[in-house]
Amino acid sequence: MADTRPVHKGSCHCGAVKFTVKLTDELETARRCTCSMCSRRGAVAVSAELKDIDFTSGQDTLSCYTFGTGVAQHYFCSTCGIYTHHQRRSNPTQFGINLACLEGQTPFIDEVPVLDGKNHPRDQKGGAGTDGTYKGLEVGLLKFTGDKDRL
Numbered sequence: 001m002a003d004t005r006p007v008h009k010g011s012c013h014c015g016a017v018k019f020t021v022k023l024t025d026e027l028e029t030a031r032r033c034t035c036s037m038c039s040r041r042g043a044v045a046v047s048a049e050l051k052d053i054d055f056t057s058g059q060d061t062l063s064c065y066t067f068g069t070g071v072a073q074h075y076f077c078s079t080c081g082i083y084t085h086h087q088r089r090s091n092p093t094q095f096g097i098n099l100a101c102l103e104g105q106t107p108f109i110d111e112v113p114v115l116d117g118k119n120h121p122r123d124q125k126g127g128a129g130t131d132g133t134y135k136g137l138e139v140g141l142l143k144f145t146g147d148k149d150r151l
C-alpha cells in the first residue's frame with residue numbers, strides 16, 4: 001500500500017535546521033509531558049518513526065543533550081536554541097517532533113493530553129505506555145480556549 005501520509009516541512013527558528021517528516025498519526029499523538037526536561041521547554045510533541053524524518057539542511061548545526069539514563073536524545077539548534085525533536089526513551093524507534101516547528105502548525109490546539117513523564121514509563125511496572133498508546137499515562141488535559149483567528 002502506498003504511503004499517503006502528508007509530508008510536513010519543519011525548521012528551527014533561525015532557519016539553519018530544515019527537515020521534512022511524516023507523522024505516525026498526524027496531531028492525534030500531540031502530547032505534553034511533566035518530566036523535568038519537557039516541563040522546562042514547554043513544547044507540544046508529535047510522534048514520528050526515526051526513518052520518517054529527513055534533514056534537508058543544518059543537521060550539523062544541531063546539538064544533542066542527554067541526561068539521566070542518556071537514552072533519550074534531545075536535539076536543538078545550536079544557533080537559535082530551539083528544540084526540534086528528540087529520540088524517545090519510552091520508544092527509541094520514535095522521535096518526538098516539536099509541533100511548533102512544523103510549517104502551518106501551532107501548539108495552540110484545542111486539547112493536549114499531558115503525560116506523567118515524571119514517573120517515566122520505563123520505570124513503571126509493565127512499562128505502561130511504551131507501546132506508544134500512552135495508555136494509563138495521562139494525568140490531565142491542557143485546553144486552549146482563546147481566539148484562534150488571532151494566533
Ligand SMILES: [Zn+2]
Nearest residue numbers: 012014077080
Ligand atoms: Zn536555528
